[in-house]
Amino acid sequence: MSDAGIERLGEDALLLRLGDSVDASTNLRVHRLAESIAARRPPWLVDLVPAYASLAVFVDPAHFDAGVDPLVEPGRWLADCAEASAVAGDGGGALIEIPVRYGGEDGPDLDAVAAEAGMSPREAVALHCAGDYRVAMLGFAPGFPYLIGLDPRLATPRLATPRPRVPAGSVGIGGAQTGIYPRSGPGGWRLIGRTDLRLFDATRDPPATLSPGDRVRFVPVGGSR
Template sequence: MTGFTVERLGEEALLLRLGDRIDDDANRRVHALAAAIDARWPPWLCDIVPAYASLALFVDDDRSDPDDAPLQRAERWLQAQDLSAAGDRDPGRRPPLEIPVRYGGEYGPDLEAVAVHAGITAEEAVALHTAGDYRVAMLGFAPGFPYLLGLDPRLAMPRMDTPRTRIPAGSVAIGGAQTGIYPRASPGGWRILGHTPLVLFDPARPAPALLEPGRRVRFVAAADGDAA
């Protein structure tokens, strides 16, 4: 068991820490490790939750030996495994999912401001945003909200000083050095570049979140009428 440290999160989870900051390499290793554990899925495991540089493993007490402390059993299992290979279950190995986006205008009220901040035109800003090969670093903030790594640093822009009280579902936005998509209408301070018609989260679907952690994503500029 190498490449990460193990901490306890209360009595029901372990935290596997692979770094201490937002880092592309660390995040890739998080998802490779998640895929390796998912491929083995021990009976005591209830859920796997990836973050930027850590991975939480939640223990199912009902499936643990009553004579054995659940977290100790999980720690022994980790020590006995060779988790160096992710296998075919790593979502990062799948082709990128294309996200159609209508950029600018009423759909992207902050596109011009982002372009000015970067010293480029709005068209160049769209070109940079659609050129990126993004990965879902983690889900958070709201169910199905993807934090995407891979943004061109020229497009990085601080969050708004005063957040909007309502951002429409499907809004594609920039917050600092990240880009993301609002899965439902909510307050928010990210800079809105455009809008996608895709439904990011639907509890009625077998997999409610459209984008799983580790999945690669590409944005595609939609023609008029294609994404509203």
């Protein structure tokens, strides 16, 4: 049996809640469900937006007759789909390798992160690269991936005062998560490295290099510490 809860999200969307915590198993179920819905893709479906423990499903009201609540039929369909997908699929996702230059000007917080973890910068880099990461969701900025799978020893609080400008491609740690800034802008995560990979380009289809559910592997390059 599926334990997904379904609630209205405005007039043209439904929110499926699969839990209330940030953990890999719940997030995997979110992506499993998104894959199942996308594979069956009903004609009223406009978009799917996965988060840590929920999935937003956007509906096209024009598909239904005037005067008919456009969320009733999709709600029933999604309830059945959620139950069917509870034991289906492996949530594999594509494997994307991210080349990263660690430390120095590219990762000004690497030494502090390593010191807080009680290890050398080289050991911290090796531990970060050994992680089995999955894109839990995209948010904050277009193409910004929130990655689950950081070793707890590397978990580090955000900066007390965010930087006014973080360079595009910066790899950071914020609490128990790691992520990559797709473009320059303010940010408070601890910066440990930087990649030249362009994570978001509005002229591409799709514009984001990473998608929710993808797996990520970090690879040290250049003058990494």
